[in-house]
Amino acid sequence: MGKKILTIFIAFLLICSITFVTFATSTSDLQNQKNEAAENKKELENEKKDVQEQKSETLTKIEELNEQISVSEEELENLNNKVKELESSIEQKEKELAEAEARQKEQEEVLEKRLIAQYKHGTVSYWNILLNPSSFLDFFSNVHNIKRIAKIDSELIESIEKEKESIRKSKR
Numbered sequence: 353m354g355k356k357i358l359t360i361f362i363a364f365l366l367i368c369s370i371t372f373v374t375f376a377t378s379t380s381d382l383q384n385q386k387n388e389a390a391e392n393k394k395e396l397e398n399e400k401k402d403v404q405e406q407k408s409e410t411l412t413k414i415e416e417l418n419e420q421i422s423v424s425e426e427e428l429e430n431l432n433n434k435v436k437e438l439e440s441s442i443e444q445k446e447k448e449l450a451e452a453e454a455r456q457k458e459q460e461e462v463l464e465k466r467l468i469a470q471y472k473h474g475t476v477s478y479w480n481i482l483l484n485p486s487s488f489l490d491f492f493s494n495v496h497n498i499k500r501i502a503k504i505d506s507e508l509i510e511s512i513e514k515e516k517e518s519i520r521k522s523k524r
Contacts, residue, residue, distance in 0.1 A: 449522040456515035463508055 445522055449519060452515055452519050452522065456512060456519065459508060459512045459515065463505075463512065466505070466508075
């Protein structure tokens with residue numbers, strides 16, 4: 353029986369040592385797994401931190417772009433307003449130009465009628481009118497009338513020239 357007990361005892365020691373080695377190996381494996389998990393956790397935390405930094409940078413860029421868009425939209429609105437003002441100004445200038453051209457045409461027609469009338473009635477010399485007065489009063493009256501006619505003709509021609517210049521400037 354002593355051998356039996358000794359055999360059992362040795363068997364028991366053997367089983368315990370195998371279990372202890374297995375337990376030690378399992379503990380070592382678990383420690384290694386724990387270490388790997390800690391490293392993985394650290395790497396994931398670093399990646400998370402990097403992603404958060406990228407997110408923050410991206411949000412900052414988005415805000416900057418939104419500000420640029422706002423500024424650009426405001427500039428566009430200002431330019432559209434200027435375009436409307438210029439279009440309105442162009443319309444006004446076109447009306448003024450049409451009016452000036454109408455005035456010029458009217459003045460040229462008056463001058464043309466005057467020249468045609470003078471041509472039809474023959475050229476009456478101013479000298480004949482001045483030298484053949486019926487009285488001294490007629491002489492001064494004729495001088496006054498000739499001055500008035502010459503002044504009106506001169507003003508009409510000057511007015512036509514001014515209108516032509518005004519039209520040229522407006523067209524430019």
